[in-house]
Amino acid sequence: MDVGNLFLGIESLVPSVVRALRGTVVRGHRRRPNKLLELYDAEYSPRCRYIRETLTELDLDVVIYPMPWGGERFSSRLAKLGGKGEVPFLHDPNTGKCLDDAQAIADYLYREYGPEGQTVPSARIATSVLATALRGRRGVFGRGSKVPDQPVELYSFEASPYARIVRETLCEMEIPYILRNVGKGSGEAIEWLPPYFRLRLAKDYVPHTANRRKLQELGGKMQVPYFVDPNTELAMYESEKIQQYLRETYGA
Numbered sequence: 001m002d003v004g005n006l007f008l009g010i011e012s013l014v015p016s017v018v019r020a021l022r023g024t025v026v027r028g029h030r031r032r033p034n035k036l037l038e039l040y041d042a043e044y045s046p047r048c049r050y051i052r053e054t055l056t057e058l059d060l061d062v063v064i065y066p067m068p069w070g071g072e073r074f075s076s077r078l079a080k081l082g083g084k085g086e087v088p089f090l091h092d093p094n095t096g097k098c099l100d101d102a103q104a105i106a107d108y109l110y111r112e113y114g115p116e117g118q119t120v121p122s123a124r125i126a127t128s129v130l131a132t133a134l135r136g137r138r139g140v141f142g143r144g145s146k147v148p149d150q151p152v153e154l155y156s157f158e159a160s161p162y163a164r165i166v167r168e169t170l171c172e173m174e175i176p177y178i179l180r181n182v183g184k185g186s187g188e189a190i191e192w193l194p195p196y197f198r199l200r201l202a203k204d205y206v207p208h209t210a211n212r213r214k215l216q217e218l219g220g221k222m223q224v225p226y227f228v229d230p231n232t233e234l235a236m237y238e239s240e241k242i243q244q245y246l247r248e249t250y251g252a
Helices: 005-019 046-058 075-080 104-113 123-132 161-172 197-200 211-218 239-250
Strands: 037-039 062-066 089-092 098-101 151-157 178-180 228-229 234-239
Touching: 005 161, 037 228, 046 104, 046 123, 046 178, 062 104, 089 104, 098 104, 151 161, 161 239, 178 197, 178 211, 211 228, 211 234, 228 239, 234 239
Parallel strands: 037 062, 151 178
Antiparallel strands: 037 089, 062 178, 089 098, 151 228, 228 234
């Protein structure tokens, strides 16, 4: 990792600290949806952050339709579902449910897919607003792009500072993507080590969740962000490289 990428990651870590690392640890789920959930989302939105944290904690994947300021790519699609142009908006194709209130969405996800006996964490919107303010204009304004024929995929967990950088770029470019959540296992100390040390200190390391195991199989190590573009059969780590690729391949 180069110095520039390291600095970007440290800067992006501050919002995660403000949120007390919400969206890091997996609580688990009672069951997974058969069809991918759909979330109309803005990376900068405090209320959307709460839903992405919830999805990480429940270890659920989702298709993200980014809705930056000035972006209209998915407005008509959202309107057909009954949305009023506001985010977050969740569509669950498994049940037909559509919800446009953050607390209602979190409650629904826990009720429908969450583990038994787990309560829904509070939104704590005030700290989420502060986390957004700390990122300035990043991930806020639409810049336009070409749409991939097939959705790209991003292995991420909400509190990851390096994954956040890529999600901000995807939001600005209005590029739909499948978000594969790879939160850390609760009580699994080895999962908190940086990838460099984990590879050397725990050669027999087996990731805690199915997505983490899949990521290690695909890329050879458990590190985020990991980006997969089925349109070009390309896959890569490192946020700066992913950003550069997105701009060169799909930039307007």
